[in-house]
Amino acid sequence: MRWRRRRLSRMEDARKAQAPIKGRGAASRVDGRYAVTVACGEDDGWGSVYEGMEAPPRLDTHVTEERARSIISRNDSPDIGFAQSINPYRGCEHGCVYCFARPSHAYLDLSPGLDFETRLFAKTNAAERLQAELARPRYQCAPIALGINTDAYQPIERRYRITRSLIEVLDACSHPFSLITKNSAVLRDIDLLASMARRQLVTVYFSVTTLDNRLSARMEPRAAAPHSRLKAMQALSDAGVPVGVMVAPVIPMINDSEIEQILEAACAHGARSAGYVLLRLPHELKQVWREWLQLHYPDRAEHVMSLIQQMRGGKDYDSAFGTRMRGTGPFAQLIEQRFAKAHRRLGFGRLPPLDTSRFVAPRSPSPQGELF
Known part of the structure; x- marks a missing residue:
C-alpha cells in the first residue's frame, strides 16, 4: 500500500467507508470544505498492509497542547440563550456522529469525520487566560456557558483537568456559569458545583439522546451510558445543583419515539427544566451522517433523510435563525406538540436565574507581583 497526494475536485464524491469502526462515531475521514489536497491509498501490487485483517487498525487519540490567545467566545445569535462561552478543548473524543461542531475541524485543515474525535487540542493555559480576561476593566459580567462546541467533560479531561481549573477561577470571583454535558465525569467537581449552586452561580444540563444503550454506543460511542447520565443528574440534584435535560438531537425514525420516555426518566432523576433540539447537519456533517x-x-x-428534508425546506439543513433548532413543516410541528404536552404533564419549569451581582473581578497580574 502506498500513499500519494492529489488535488481535491469540488465535484468529487466523498470516499465510502466499508464498515463501522468500534469506539468511533465517524467511519472515515470526510474531507474538510477548505481542503486543497487529500490523501488516498493505492495498491502497488505488493498486497495491502490490511490484507487478512478482520478489522481496520485501532485509531488512537492524539492530543496537541496549545496556548490560547483568548478564551471567552461571544455571540449575538438570537436563538441561543447565552452571549459568552468557553471551550476548553477543540475536537471531542465522545465521537457523537451527529455533533454540529464537527465542521469546525475544517478550519484546522483536519477532517470533520475521524479527525474530529481522534485529533484533539487542549488549551492548557485556559484558566490563566480566563483570569486575565475577567480582570479587564471593561469586562461586563454575564453568565458563561462552559463546553458548548465540544464537551468540557470529554474523556481527556481526566488527564488535563482544564475544566476543573476554569471552574476554580469562576468560583474564586463568584462568576455565574452554566454547563451542558453528556458525561457523568461532571461528578468529580460536585464539591465546587454544590458550593456555587448555594450562591446561584451554576446550572447544569445533561444532553440525553436516547435511553437505549445499543443506540447510544453507535451514535455517541465514548460518552457516558444513558443510565450513568441519569445517575449523575440525580446526584447533582441531591447536592442542590439545579439540573435540566436537553433531548438532543431529535432524529426522525431513530430516537424521536423516545421523547416522552427521556423526559419522564430525567424528571424522575431530578431534572427541573427541559428542552430539545432537532438534528442539525451543517457543512460536512451531512456526509458524516449519511x-x-x-x-x-x-x-x-x-426514509430518515426524507423526513429530515421535509423539516428543512427540502434540504438537508437550513441554518436560518428561529427555525434551525426546531425545523418547519408538519413533522416538526408534531415533535413540538409531543414535547410540549409531555413538558406540561411532567411539570417542567425554568431553572433559577444565575446571579451576576456577586461577581468580584480578579486582580490583574502585576509585574511587581503580589506585595499586599
Whole structure:
C-alpha cells in the first residue's frame, strides 16, 4: 500500500467507508470544505498492509497542547440563550456522529469525520487566560456557558483537568456559569458545583439522546451510558445543583419515539427544566451522517433523510435563525406538540436565574507581583 497526494475536485464524491469502526462515531475521514489536497491509498501490487485483517487498525487519540490567545467566545445569535462561552478543548473524543461542531475541524485543515474525535487540542493555559480576561476593566459580567462546541467533560479531561481549573477561577470571583454535558465525569467537581449552586452561580444540563444503550454506543460511542447520565443528574440534584435535560438531537425514525420516555426518566432523576433540539447537519456533517445511516440503518436511511428534508425546506439543513433548532413543516410541528404536552404533564419549569451581582473581578497580574 502506498500513499500519494492529489488535488481535491469540488465535484468529487466523498470516499465510502466499508464498515463501522468500534469506539468511533465517524467511519472515515470526510474531507474538510477548505481542503486543497487529500490523501488516498493505492495498491502497488505488493498486497495491502490490511490484507487478512478482520478489522481496520485501532485509531488512537492524539492530543496537541496549545496556548490560547483568548478564551471567552461571544455571540449575538438570537436563538441561543447565552452571549459568552468557553471551550476548553477543540475536537471531542465522545465521537457523537451527529455533533454540529464537527465542521469546525475544517478550519484546522483536519477532517470533520475521524479527525474530529481522534485529533484533539487542549488549551492548557485556559484558566490563566480566563483570569486575565475577567480582570479587564471593561469586562461586563454575564453568565458563561462552559463546553458548548465540544464537551468540557470529554474523556481527556481526566488527564488535563482544564475544566476543573476554569471552574476554580469562576468560583474564586463568584462568576455565574452554566454547563451542558453528556458525561457523568461532571461528578468529580460536585464539591465546587454544590458550593456555587448555594450562591446561584451554576446550572447544569445533561444532553440525553436516547435511553437505549445499543443506540447510544453507535451514535455517541465514548460518552457516558444513558443510565450513568441519569445517575449523575440525580446526584447533582441531591447536592442542590439545579439540573435540566436537553433531548438532543431529535432524529426522525431513530430516537424521536423516545421523547416522552427521556423526559419522564430525567424528571424522575431530578431534572427541573427541559428542552430539545432537532438534528442539525451543517457543512460536512451531512456526509458524516449519511455515511453513518448507510452503515447502521441501510433499510431506513432514505426514509430518515426524507423526513429530515421535509423539516428543512427540502434540504438537508437550513441554518436560518428561529427555525434551525426546531425545523418547519408538519413533522416538526408534531415533535413540538409531543414535547410540549409531555413538558406540561411532567411539570417542567425554568431553572433559577444565575446571579451576576456577586461577581468580584480578579486582580490583574502585576509585574511587581503580589506585595499586599
